[in-house]
Amino acid sequence: MSDAPATRAVVTLAELATTASSRGTRFASVAAKLGPLLGMEHLGARWMTVPPGRTAYPRHSHHNNEELFVILEGEGVFEIGDARHPVRAGDVAFAPAGGPETAHQLHAGGNSPLRYLCISTMRHPDITEYPDSGKFMVLAGRAFGGDPAQERFLHIGRRADQVDYWDGEDRDGDEASVSPPSSDAASTDDSRSHR
DSSP: OOOSOOOOSOOOGGGSOOEEEEETTTEEEEEEEOHHHHTOSSEEEEEEEEOTTOBSSOSBEESSOOEEEEEEESEEEEEETTEEEEEETTOEEEEOSOSGGGOEEEEEOSSSOEEEEEEEEOOSSEEEEETTTTEEEEEESSOTTSOGGGOOEEEEEEGGGOOOTTTTTOOTTOTTOOOOOOOSGGGOOOGGGGO
């Protein structure tokens, strides 16, 4: 007998179990994961509802994943890079993988909630950048939104906290050390070659 969760070929949005989240005055959403219910392995899908004047997530970019947004109801603004695009029911928006130039965010406008379907690739490891706050997230073992039990590594930090490649590696009495470094210029090591 398999331990795999039961999946369906068809789900009804109105019957999905949802999770509400809210943070401060900017962020609020009600979300339902579709991917696990449908047995999706290489794509993720989430049904999102965002109240007027709010957004679900901080502006971000994925270095290894693409996201597609299908606007089902309401209107808002899709921000990507330096551009802002009005969106409404029937529109489709896309955020390619990349750096800060692909940072994106959907804002709900008007007087009614913005409802959309978010579909993404589920590649990992992934690095997510948050250009407004200077943060980044590294996630391995699962993609964002994937099964938390599969997670092998998660770190959220700021670029300003970066340490040197060799930081903490030079330990006195380390029996694995080979020989003292040479003083000639030819032995100068560029740590980037070891990454």
